[in-house]
Amino acid sequence: xxxxxxxxxxxxxxxxxxxxxxxxxxxxxxxxxxxxxxxxxxxxxxxxxxxxxxxxxxxxxxxxxxxxxxxxxxxxxxxxxxxxxxxxxxxxxxxxxxxxxxxxxxxxxxxxxxxxxxxxxxx
Ligand code: SF4
Numbered sequence: 001x002x003x004x005x006x007x008x009x010x011x012x013x014x015x016x017x018x019x020x021x022x023x024x025x026x027x028x029x030x031x032x033x034x035x036x037x038x039x040x041x042x043x044x045x046x047x048x049x050x051x052x053x054x055x056x057x058x059x060x061x062x063x064x065x066x067x068x069x070x071x072x073x074x075x076x077x078x079x080x081x082x083x084x085x086x087x088x089x090x091x092x093x094x095x096x097x098x099x100x101x102x103x104x105x106x107x108x109x110x111x112x113x114x115x116x117x118x119x120x121x122x123x
Contacts (some may be wrong), residue, residue, distance in 0.1 A: 009043045022027040052076035070118045096121045
C-alpha cells in the first residue's frame with residue numbers, strides 16, 4: 001500500500017521539502033517531487049527505509065584543563081539505536097592524552113561503527 005510523507009533533505013543548504021510516495025513493504029520510492037537534484041532520491045530512500053544519525057556528545061576526562069571532551073560516531077547509526085549508543089558512551093571515562101580520531105569504543109553496540117574523539121586533550 002502506498003504511503004505519503006514530506007521530508008526535508010538535509011544534504012545541502014537548499015533544504016528541499018521532498019514529497020514522497022512510497023511502498024514500505026517493497027522498500028520502494030514510487031514518486032518523488034520537489035528535489036532539486038538527484039541526491040534527493042537517495043536521501044529519501046535512506047531517510048524513509050533506513051534513517052540514520054550521527055551521535056555527538058561529551059565524555060568525562062581526568063584532565064587538568066578540561067572536565068569533558070567531545071566524541072562522535074565515525075558514521076551515522078540507525079535512528080532506533082541512538083539511545084543504546086548513548087548508553088554505551090555514558091560508561092566511558094577517559095584519561096589524557098587523547099587526540100582527535102582516537103577510538104574510544106570499537107564497534108559500538110555491534111553496529112560496525114566506532115566512537116571517536118573529536119577534541120584532543122594533552123594533559
Ligand atoms: S535534493 Fe539536492 S538540492 Fe535539494 S537539499 Fe537535497 S541535495 Fe540539496
